[in-house]
Amino acid sequence: MNAQERKELQLTAAKVRLGIVEGTFHAKSGHPGGSLSSADLFTYLYFKEMNIDPKEPKAPNRDRFVLSKGHCAPGLYSVLAQRGYFGEEELQKLRHIGAMLQGHPDMKGTPGVDMSSGSLGQGISAAVGMALAAQMDQKSYRVYALLGDGEIEEGQVWEAAMFAGHHKLSNLCVIVDNNGLQIDGPVSQVGGPEPIDKKFEAFGFEVMTIDGNDFEEIEKAFQAARTCSGKPFAIVAKTVKGKGVSYMENQVGWHGKAPNAEEYAIAKEELTKTLEVLENA
Numbered sequence: 001m002n003a004q005e006r007k008e009l010q011l012t013a014a015k016v017r018l019g020i021v022e023g024t025f026h027a028k029s030g031h032p033g034g035s036l037s038s039a040d041l042f043t044y045l046y047f048k049e050m051n052i053d054p055k056e057p058k059a060p061n062r063d064r065f066v067l068s069k070g071h072c073a074p075g076l077y078s079v080l081a082q083r084g085y086f087g088e089e090e091l092q093k094l095r096h097i098g099a100m101l102q103g104h105p106d107m108k109g110t111p112g113v114d115m116s117s118g119s120l121g122q123g124i125s126a127a128v129g130m131a132l133a134a135q136m137d138q139k140s141y142r143v144y145a146l147l148g149d150g151e152i153e154e155g156q157v158w159e160a161a162m163f164a165g166h167h168k169l170s171n172l173c174v175i176v177d178n179n180g181l182q183i184d185g186p187v188s189q190v191g192g193p194e195p196i197d198k199k200f201e202a203f204g205f206e207v208m209t210i211d212g213n214d215f216e217e218i219e220k221a222f223q224a225a226r227t228c229s230g231k232p233f234a235i236v237a238k239t240v241k242g243k244g245v246s247y248m249e250n251q252v253g254w255h256g257k258a259p260n261a262e263e264y265a266i267a268k269e270e271l272t273k274t275l276e277v278l279e280n281a
Helices: 003-027 032-037 039-049 070-083 088-093 123-136 155-166 196-202 215-227 261-280
Strands: 064-067 143-148 172-178 206-211 233-238
Touching (some): 003 032, 003 070, 003 088, 003 261, 032 039, 039 070, 039 143, 039 215, 064 070, 064 123, 070 088, 123 155, 155 196, 196 233, 206 215, 215 233
Parallel strands (some): 064 143, 143 172, 172 233
16 A cells, blocks of 8 residues: 555545544434444445445445444445445434434445344344355355444354354455444453454454554455455454544443534544645645
């Protein structure tokens, strides 16, 4: 990755974060913390990694993405808007009655959403099914699933992981947003899923642990996933919950709370300044 590519990704990620704040503020509800921590992962996936075309959101050979931690839909919606699946004005209608963007992803009503999700633990199973279908049909598309570190306390996650390892689904890439916080507090105190990497390895995955807010490391991980053969790949992405908004960073209270007018103004000012600094760098 050269300096210009990195700068463009950083600029896009800042815009995605602005969209997250915009959406949750206007909804007066939602989940900004985990959406912000995942913004760099969303950005890399949709702007560099995946084979997709916003003009053909249902193209048969497109890569698939499943947001297993479906409550972080504000992040997915924001990157979809940036990528051109729908207008950015839709973000201000998040969670409004009759609007396109529901509180959790809906594959029937939102362009670019490959799987409806929200009930934690289930998304990875859908992704595994998609990857198996591609393998059985001898198709070349890849499948990506983003999970939360609190979500992986669900047993169904590990049933799906066992199935993926058994069937050697090398077209499957699982990403864990390891920001260390879930709705009830620190993940280490609530369910203690560590060591995450060793668990996925035990189920037959190749695993890489990275800084999930660093595009250089994100790129290395996805490149490794593409060259991995004979087994699925898992990326444990260490991130900062609420990344990019000072008062939200590493604060568990921002898991599922929308900013008020004053907080919205501060977040918008901070992210706009981040954009300006990047543009002038």
